[in-house]
Amino acid sequence: MTLISLQNVAIEFPLYHFGARSLKKRLLARLKTDDSNRIVVAALRDLNIEIRSGERVGLVGHNGAGKSTLLRTMAGIYAPVAGRLEVQGSIGSLIDPSAGIDPEGTGIENIRLHCLYRGLEREATDAFIEEVSAFSGLGEFLDVPVRGYSAGMSVRLSFAMATAMTPEVLLMDEWFLAGDADFMATAEARMTSLVGGAKILVLASHDHNILRRWCSRIIRLDRGRIVADGPVEDVLGPAAMPQAVA
Numbered sequence: 386m387t388l389i390s391l392q393n394v395a396i397e398f399p400l401y402h403f404g405a406r407s408l409k410k411r412l413l414a415r416l417k418t419d420d421s422n423r424i425v426v427a428a429l430r431d432l433n434i435e436i437r438s439g440e441r442v443g444l445v446g447h448n449g450a451g452k453s454t455l456l457r458t459m460a461g462i463y464a465p466v467a468g469r470l471e472v473q474g475s476i477g478s479l480i481d482p483s484a485g486i487d488p489e490g491t492g493i494e495n496i497r498l499h500c501l502y503r504g505l506e507r508e509a510t511d512a513f514i515e516e517v518s519a520f521s522g523l524g525e526f527l528d529v530p531v532r533g534y535s536a537g538m539s540v541r542l543s544f545a546m547a548t549a550m551t552p553e554v555l556l557m558d559e560w561f562l563a564g565d566a567d568f569m570a571t572a573e574a575r576m577t578s579l580v581g582g583a584k585i586l587v588l589a590s591h592d593h594n595i596l597r598r599w600c601s602r603i604i605r606l607d608r609g610r611i612v613a614d615g616p617v618e619d620v621l622g623p624a625a626m627p628q629a630v631a
């Protein structure tokens with residue numbers, strides 16, 4: 386079974402070089418002193434979340450609410466300072482656009498690098514390259530260094546690599562939405578089939594239209610805490626009706 390479970394999870398970032406004057410402002414910000422007397426940002430506080438097979442969860446909240454930190458925590462990039470995190474299932478991560486990409490390498494070289502990282506044998510590597518080439522639609526651009534790609538082209542490459550082997554848990558930050566309309570439609574179809582196979586999607590975004598289309602549940606964060614968790618309409622409110630043209 387695929388599962389993400391957080392129990393009383395907290396994430397803190399120590400702030401070094403933080404002066405005493407700034408310290409006076411700490412009540413206004415999310416700062417506190419930890420056990421070692423360091424000033425820390427309480428990025429996530431006391432989070433309790435359970436996400437089960439087949440759920441498509443959207444994370445919303447103002448800038449700095451903790452959405453990206455939560456995605457990175459689920460991906461195992463940040464370790465909780467308190468609480469318990471459990472993720473069952475292979476993870477596909479689309480959190481940081483440049484993660485695992487060598488900008489000097491061509492698209493193909495980057496795909497090969499990805500296969501090496503995954504420990505794929507030659508035959509599996511060839512199949513992976515074929516799959517990513519076809520899905521990304523990058524054609525001859527796969528022979529060009531990635532630093533020459535547009536934002537949307539980078540998205541195509543990263544998305545194709547992250548989903549080619551059908552991860553059980555797909556974690557996505559909203560930079561991914563830089564894809565063009567054609568690609569977004571293809572990506573949506575792949576995600577629907579992925580989640581249809583009893584997998585989990587967690588997507589952080591400010592775009593309510595995308596969240597309404599792609600997600601079945603929304604978690605709203607505010608200053609590192611959960612302030613709402615439920616079906617899309619309950620948390621985001623009803624979708625706006627299109628205006629009639631006079």
Ligand SMILES: Nc1ncnc2c1ncn2[C@@H]1O[C@H](COP(=O)(O)OP(=O)(O)OP(=O)(O)O)[C@@H](O)[C@H]1O
Nearest residue numbers: 398415426428446447448449450451452453454455
């Ligand atoms: N590496 C870090 N070092 C110090 N503080 C950090 C770090 N990463 C995040 N934070 C802090 O943690 C809090 C949550 O940040 P996070 O990036 O998760 O918010 P977000 O909801 O994704 O925001 P946005 O919508 O702007 O992307 C913020 O106060 C931020 O300053």
